[in-house]
Amino acid sequence: MISSIRLVNWRSHADTRLEFRKGTNLLVGMMGSGKSSVLEAISFALFGTFPALERRKLKLGNLIRLNESNAKIILGFSWESDTYTIERILERGKSSTSTGAKLFKNKAMIEDGTTAVTSYIEHLISMDYDLFTRAIYSEQNNIDYFLNLDPRRRKQEIDGLLGLDKFETARSNAVSVIGRIKSKRQAIEQHFDRTALDEMK
Ligand SMILES: Nc1ncnc2c1ncn2[C@@H]1O[C@H](COP(=O)(O)OP(=O)(O)O)[C@@H](O)[C@H]1O
Numbered sequence: 001m002i003s004s005i006r007l008v009n010w011r012s013h014a015d016t017r018l019e020f021r022k023g024t025n026l027l028v029g030m031m032g033s034g035k036s037s038v039l040e041a042i043s044f045a046l047f048g049t050f051p052a053l054e055r056r057k058l059k060l061g062n063l064i065r066l067n068e069s070n071a072k073i074i075l076g077f078s079w080e081s082d083t084y085t086i087e088r089i090l091e092r093g094k095s096s097t098s099t100g101a102k103l104f105k106n107k108a109m110i111e112d113g114t115t116a117v118t119s120y121i122e123h124l125i126s127m128d129y130d131l132f133t134r135a136i137y138s139e140q141n142n143i144d145y146f147l148n149l150d151p152r153r154r155k156q157e158i159d160g161l162l163g164l165d166k167f168e169t170a171r172s173n174a175v176s177v178i179g180r181i182k183s184k185r186q187a188i189e190q191h192f193d194r195t196a197l198d199e200m201k
């Protein structure tokens with residue numbers, strides 16, 4: 001369960017601390033007050049990215065509060081009987097923005113580095129960013145995504161979600177392997193006499 005988040009210079013947030021409780025938590029605020037930014041920060045803390053960043057609608061530099069040089073997200077959560085804290089930082093550089101991450105388990109640091117932290121989280125919660133954005137996290141105006149797809153696309157998406165698309169890939173690969181073996185056999189049949197071929201069989 002996600003227990004708290006602190007946002008320092010993340011988007012419009014100068015220094016925001018939120019505590020979450022068991023059950024449903026609602027964020028209420030005027031348009032532009034920074035609600036979506038909180039959800040994006042949760043995704044970024046866990047996986048180092050979120051949909052608008054993936055779509056390149058936003059760059060890393062846009063995530064740091066205007067006129068500030070760095071940003072920090074501190075996400076606290078519990079998993080089984082342990083408490084974890086993820087710290088992600090963004091640092092505005094001359095030509096690009098760099099990122100860093102640290103993961104603490106029961107206050108002791110256990111991972112350092114963005115990829116190390118992301119992969120630890122993926123293993124811990126048995127979920128990667130892909131599954132997270134398809135099954136857990138829904139962007140504003142995207143909650144009806146599955147409902148608005150035509151049935152064929154919906155089946156494809158659900159197959160992808162459940163990992164069933166692998167079987168379709170295997171099936172079509174098998175068809176092309178069979179085709180290749182058949183044409184090899186034909187080539188052999190053309191170049192060898194029957195008795196030699198019977199021996200080969
Ligand atoms: N890097 C930034 N620095 C300052 N303000 C920002 C930055 N990025 C976004 N904002 C501001 O944050 C607001 C958007 O917040 P958002 O989380 O989408 O609000 P909500 O979801 O509550 O409507 C906008 O007013 C936008 O101008």
Ligand SMILES: [Mg+2]
Nearest residue numbers: 035036037140
């Ligand atoms: Mg919003």
